[in-house]
Amino acid sequence: MTRSATLPLADVACCVPLVRQPLTADSAADLARTLKAIADPARLRLLSMIAAHEGAEACVCDLTEPLGLSQPTVSHHLRVLVDAGLLTRDKRGVWAYFTLVPGALDSLADVLSSRGAAAASV
Amino acid sequence: MTRSATLPLADVACCVPLVRQPLTADSAADLARTLKAIADPARLRLLSMIAAHEGAEACVCDLTEPLGLSQPTVSHHLRVLVDAGLLTRDKRGVWAYFTLVPGALDSLADVLSSRGAAAASV
DNA sequence: ACCAGATATCGACGTCTGTCAATACGCCGG
DNA sequence: CCGGCGTATTGACAGACGTCGATATCTGGT
Secondary structure (H helix, E strand, O other): OOOOOOOOHHHHHOOOOOOOOOOOHHHHHHHHHHHHHHOOHHHHHHHHHHHHOHHHEEEHHHHHHHHOOOHHHHHHHHHHHHHOOOEEEEEEOOEEEEEEOOOHHHHHHHHHOOOOOOOOOO | OOOOOOOOHHHHHOOOOOOOOOOOHHHHHHHHHHHHHHOOHHHHHHHHHHHHOHHHEEEHHHHHHHHOOOHHHHHHHHHHHHHOOOEEEEEEOOEEEEEEOOOHHHHHHHHHOOOOOOOOOO
């Protein structure tokens, strides 16, 4: 299933806003892959909930109930986000803590925006 | 097929970056709808090609061949983008010219970015 | 009025995706 | 070492999606 571990997000979001020059088929495919990862209500809410959670991290048990989805489904969505390079998983003991990858969403935003897109964080 | 003419893009992208506070189910659904519209290689390239085309507009005939997809398919993708509020269609004579909606992609970028998101252009 | 060309719509097809129940895996406490 | 708990994986299924060929619609010219 093309479970292509951690996409080259940097490659996707490194360069020019897409409105500046026509995307190649490859760049478009890469960018689309990343966008597909966040183009889902459940995953958007997950990103949002994790970011807003105390310590900017959360475990599956924090997310299942407020989302209203089953534990396997939440786990599945989190995997998609990790594979897309948007989240990191940190397993401490029995719990798996998820955190936003710093700058990942910003890089994505930069590609979409026609404004200059300041160099992403570190 | 929920052909919900022209989504309230402004409603989606008006407010806070999604990393600032948890999205409601409704906001997440709206945002996801718009993101789904661009989360496709063909549609990303269409946006990109239109933006880069002379006069920042293009007709279907300009796009079919470079994309390598059939005319009905291109027409379909363009419709999705128009319905999502990202493109406008302007039929002049036999040709249909498509243009980016100013600020639409920028608004989207602002919701994704954690950076302040300046008020979108005019 | 007719025809040719550009675009839109329709119907069908295979594939991908989101969801769940069931189950497996890993870690910890007793 | 065993049982409980949090998480991940599997298998199955319904619905959505991208694509095409065929066809309809509209426009401009002859």
